[in-house]
């Protein structure tokens with residue numbers, strides 16, 4: 001039998017978007033429940049976050065993310081640390097289901113961010129399952145000491161991963177399919193100045209193979225097939241919105257949002273959003289404040305103080 005909860009607003013996600021929204025709603029005395037796989041979100045992968053005002057020396061992604069839990073607790077936000085499997089609409093309510101819990105809410109905020117894109121080549125899944133290939137950085141840095149690492153990608157995340165590993169890895173190769181990068185100039189400059197990072201152009205990954213505790217990369221380089229041997233590989237070729245758990249009706253609402261809906265998407269999960277912490281926080285704050293206004297104006301509800 002699942003735990004059943006009824007609340008005014010349910011929020012899914014413990015990243016900057018929903019954490020900000022939850023704190024604002026809690027401070028406004030609105031009844032809420034936040035459900036998330038973990039607290040902190042994607043920013044814990046970041047080497048150094050330098051574009052958040054208030055941190056003149058930058059802040060390590062993991063440290064920044066770690067502070068959310070304390071702030072949520074201090075604001076009195078009830079948190080359920082579980083993975084959401086299904087979200088559906090029944091009449092004018094939303095049902096959010098995990099393996100253990102069912103939450104019925106009048107309003108629902110979804111801030112589930114993005115998931116890394118896969119290359120979809122032979123051997124990728126096996127390498128991932130054998131912990132030779134990774135998409136996220138935050139939980140694997142400890143294995144990267146003195147290793148020979150390949151990072152596949154050409155954007156900010158690939159460059160950020162390379163810089164993150166610069167002081168622990170032996171050699172790092174950024175492997176990109178063209179000779180162009182979409183990374184910020186400041187990250188390119190740091191990569192160019194690093195002794196142990198090289199950038200390989202026009203290199204298209206065709207296949208991975210695991211042999212003798214190494215990962216073999218079969219790469220098409222300028223029309224020729226070559227082999228590279230690495231200890232570990234990171235794939236950082238972009239991210240896509242994460243909303244696999246939505247029912248068909250709600251996917252259609254995601255694609256055609258209604259302004260008066262009580263279902264709100266906040267932060268990176270939104271299509272075409274610029275993926276930045278301050279934008280995710282701003283989204284969360286705006287939607288929370290609009291919702292509080294709506295609850296007070298249309299429903300005459302004034303919340304309770306915490």
Ligand SMILES: Cc1cc2nc3c(=O)[nH]c(=O)nc-3n(C[C@H](O)[C@H](O)[C@H](O)COP(=O)(O)OP(=O)(O)OC[C@H]3O[C@@H](n4cnc5c(N)ncnc54)[C@H](O)[C@@H]3O)c2cc1C
Nearest residue numbers: 013014015016017037041042043084113267268275276277
């Ligand atoms: C390497 C890297 C470096 C970055 N550097 C910067 C930077 O310097 N500056 C900057 O502004 N931004 C940076 N970003 C982007 C930033 O991390 C995101 O824009 C921001 O985290 C988005 O916040 P969000 O709350 O929308 O989503 P996320 O942070 O992705 O949070 C999503 C939350 O939803 C939860 N969740 C997902 N699916 C489920 C589910 N099914 N059930 C329950 N919970 C679920 C997750 O556990 C997580 O808590 C970087 C990103 C990466 C990957």
